[in-house]
C-alpha cells in the first residue's frame with residue numbers, strides 16, 4: 375500500500391487515480407485533484423516529512 379503524499383491517505387497502487395515519478399520515487403494519488411496539487415508543488419509534498427515520530431524506512 376502506498377500513501378498519497380498530498381492527503382496522506384492509503385492508496386492501493388493498483389487502484390490509484392494517478393501516479394507520478396519524482397526524485398526517483400513513485401507517488402500514488404487517490405484522486406486527480408491530489409495529483410494536480412502534487413504536480414503544482416512537488417517539493418512541498420515530496421520534500422516534507424510525512425510522519426513525525428517515525429524514522430524513515432525504505433522498504434519495498
Ligand SMILES: [Zn+2]
Pocket residue numbers: 378380381382383403404405408
Ligand atoms: Zn489524496
